[in-house]
Amino acid sequence: MHEFRLGLVINPYAGIGGSVALKGSDGPVTRQEALARGAKLRAPERVKTALQPLLLFKDRIRFATAAGNMGADVLRALGFAYDVVYTPKNTQTEAEDTQAAVRALCAEHLDLLVFAGGDGTARDVVRALGEQQLPAVGIPAGVKIHSAVYAVSPAAAGKVLRALLQGELTTLRSADVMDLDEEAYRRGAVRAKRFGELQVPGELEYMQAVKIGGRESDELVLADIAADVIERMDDDALYIMGSGSTVAFIMDELGLPNTLLGVDVISRGAVIAQDVTGSQLEALVAEARAVGQRVYLVVTLIGGQGHIFGRGNQQLTPEVIRMVGREHIDVVATKRKLQALEGRPLRVDTGDATLDDELAGFIAVITGYHDRTMVAVEDAEGSD
Structure with a gap:
C-alpha cells in the first residue's frame, strides 16, 4: 500500500x-x-x-x-x-x-x-x-x-x-x-x-466527485484533451506517444500517423520512429538527453483496469520512465473513463518495484482543455 x-x-x-x-x-x-x-x-x-x-x-x-x-x-x-x-x-x-x-x-x-x-x-x-x-x-x-x-x-x-x-x-x-x-x-x-x-x-467549499455532464461526449472531450496537450508542446522536445485510443486522437489532431497498439516518437512536428521496441526507445531517449533535448511521455490508462504502465505498453521500460522523469509524464483520459474505475486508483506495474513506489501518489490527469483531475496512483502491491 x-x-x-x-x-x-x-x-x-x-x-x-x-x-x-x-x-x-x-x-x-x-x-x-x-x-x-x-x-x-x-x-x-x-x-x-x-x-x-x-x-x-x-x-x-x-x-x-x-x-x-x-x-x-x-x-x-x-x-x-x-x-x-x-x-x-x-x-x-x-x-x-x-x-x-x-x-x-x-x-x-x-x-x-x-x-x-x-x-x-x-x-x-x-x-x-x-x-x-x-x-x-x-x-x-x-x-x-x-x-x-x-x-x-x-x-x-x-x-x-x-x-x-x-x-x-x-x-x-x-x-x-x-x-x-x-x-x-x-x-x-x-x-x-x-x-x-x-x-x-477545485470546489474548496466542499468536495465531491467530478460530475459528468451532458458535454462529456467522447469526441468533444477528446478534442479538448488534444488541444491542451498540443498547446503545450515544445517544438524542440522529444515526445513519446503511448498506445491507446486517447493518444491516437491526439496524433490525429496533429495530422500524424499513429500505431494504435504501439508506441511512436515525434519531434519537431514529425514522427521520427514508429512502433518502437523498449531498447529502441531507451536509445532514442538517451541520445536526446545527451544533447540536452527535453523528453516528454504521453500515456493513457486501460479502461476498466486503470493501469497506466505495465499493460499493453511494456515498451515503456523502467529505464525509459526513469530517464523521462515523473514530472514529464502526461496522463490523459476522459472523466467518464476515470469514473468507470468507481474510486479505484490508477495502477503502475513496470516490473521495477522501486520505480512503482516512486510513481505512486497523486497525479494530475489531463481531462480536458486546461482541466486537470487529481487521481491516486498505486503500485502493484496496492492492487491486492
Whole structure:
C-alpha cells in the first residue's frame, strides 16, 4: 500500500493581529505588538481541526514539515508520522522561514503541500515554489483571506484532504494568490494585488466527485484533451506517444500517423520512429538527453483496469520512465473513463518495484482543455 507523502508548513503567527485590532500580522513589529496586547497563536489549533479527518488514514501518511510550531508540534500532538526538514533559527518565525521551509519540502517528492496562514503566507508559498507545479491546499488562519487558494474553513480543508486520500476524483484548478497592502488597509484603503497562482483542488467549499455532464461526449472531450496537450508542446522536445485510443486522437489532431497498439516518437512536428521496441526507445531517449533535448511521455490508462504502465505498453521500460522523469509524464483520459474505475486508483506495474513506489501518489490527469483531475496512483502491491 502506497504511503502518501504530504508537506505541512504553518505560519504560527498568522492571524495574530486580528483579535487585538491590528488588522493583520505582517512584520515583526506587528507581531510583537500583538503579543504584548495578549494575542494567542491560533494557527496551530486551526491546523489540528483540518487534519483531524486524516487520522483515519494515519498509517498511510507520512508528513515532511518544519520544526516546532511551524508543523512538527501539531503532527506530534495528533500522532502522525513526520520528518523535520527545516528548523527556523529564531522562535518568532518570519516570511523567510516559510519560504525556506517550502523550498526544503520541494526536495521531498511530495504528493501534496498543506499550508496554513493568510494571504502573506500564500505569497511566500508561491515565491518559494517558483515554477514547480505542486498541488496545494491552504488552511485559512490569517486576518486577510482574499486568495482563492484557501478552503473556506479549517473543517472544509479537512474534507478536501480526506476526499483526496479516499481516491475521489478531484479537479485541479489554478487559483490566484492575492494580498492587500496592510499599511494602506490600516488607513482604510483596500489595495489588492495578484502575486501568482497555485494549483489547488477545485470546489474548496466542499468536495465531491467530478460530475459528468451532458458535454462529456467522447469526441468533444477528446478534442479538448488534444488541444491542451498540443498547446503545450515544445517544438524542440522529444515526445513519446503511448498506445491507446486517447493518444491516437491526439496524433490525429496533429495530422500524424499513429500505431494504435504501439508506441511512436515525434519531434519537431514529425514522427521520427514508429512502433518502437523498449531498447529502441531507451536509445532514442538517451541520445536526446545527451544533447540536452527535453523528453516528454504521453500515456493513457486501460479502461476498466486503470493501469497506466505495465499493460499493453511494456515498451515503456523502467529505464525509459526513469530517464523521462515523473514530472514529464502526461496522463490523459476522459472523466467518464476515470469514473468507470468507481474510486479505484490508477495502477503502475513496470516490473521495477522501486520505480512503482516512486510513481505512486497523486497525479494530475489531463481531462480536458486546461482541466486537470487529481487521481491516486498505486503500485502493484496496492492492487491486492
